[in-house]
Amino acid sequence: xxxxxxxxxxxxxxxxxxxxxxxxxxxxxxxxxxxxxxxxxxxxxxxxxxxxxxxxxxxxxxxxxxxxxxxxxxxxxxxxxxxxxxxxxxxxxxxxxxxxxxxxxxxxxxxxxxx
Amino acid sequence: xxxxxxxxxxxxxxxxxxxxxxxxxxxxxxxxxxxxxxxxxxxxxxxxxxxxxxxxxxxxxxxxxxxxxxxxxxxxxxxxxxxxxxxxxxxxxxxxxxxxxxxxxxxxxxxxx
Numbered sequence: 535x536x537x538x539x540x541x542x543x544x545x546x547x548x549x550x551x552x553x554x555x556x557x558x559x560x561x562x563x564x565x566x567x568x569x570x571x572x573x574x575x576x577x578x579x580x581x582x583x584x585x586x587x588x589x590x591x592x593x594x595x596x597x598x599x600x601x602x603x604x605x606x607x608x609x610x611x612x613x614x615x616x617x618x619x620x621x622x623x624x625x626x627x628x629x630x631x632x633x634x635x636x637x638x639x640x641x642x643x644x645x646x647x648x649x
Numbered sequence: 650x651x652x653x654x655x656x657x658x659x660x661x662x663x664x665x666x667x668x669x670x671x672x673x674x675x676x677x678x679x680x681x682x683x684x685x686x687x688x689x690x691x692x693x694x695x696x697x698x699x700x701x702x703x704x705x706x707x708x709x710x711x712x713x714x715x716x717x718x719x720x721x722x723x724x725x726x727x728x729x730x731x732x733x734x735x736x737x738x739x740x741x742x743x744x745x746x747x748x749x750x751x752x753x754x755x756x757x758x759x760x761x762x
Contacts, residue, residue: 538692
């Protein structure tokens with residue numbers, strides 16, 4: 535089966551600019567996650583969707599970050615305006631419940647560099 | 650969620666067995682132990698999950714003592730392609746909508762030829 539797709543793979547912007555990332559989850563996966571991974575650290579959950587509804591966005595910096603999953607499939611994550619500390623890899627994951635466990639499948643990520 | 654502690658890095662020669670231990674003193678009764686693997690420039694990938702005693706799959710084994718305050722991921726006969734960061738996670742196995750993964754810094758395993 536096809537994996538989680540993300541685009542672009544790399545993005546370089548200047549601070550105060552806007553940027554958007556796109557994610558296409560594995561077909562049939564109702565749950566979608568966005569993570570931020572800063573160099574040398576583990577991924578940190580930003581937001582979790584169940585179909586097109588938000589389950590948890592408690593760690594999303596809502597003053598500058600937004601995310602949507604309008605039709606319960608694809609999702610976009612936006613940063614406006616970007617700060618230097620937003621430089622990181624943004625990972626999208628989707629999950630399906632299997633044997634009682636929500637195994638998450640991750641995409642390759644988008645590496646964002648803010649100058 | 651229970652906090653986990655694991656070594657920052659480990660080195661191993663090819664062909665050796667590698668054991669990575671994770672401490673989770675505050676593990677709750679309904680918590681499972683899950684390990685993910687992350688190669689450079691890729692997202693993490695599920696390796697193995699267990700609740701108690703021993704679990705084995707085609708990739709690794711997971712040993713969990715009776716008190717469940719620690720666990721050991723065992724990789725048999727590692728090769729250069731096993732060079733990656735390994736994350737130990739502890740948490741509920743997963744309800745329909747709210748299961749989340751909380752990653753620490755992981756253990757960076759370097760396999761040497």
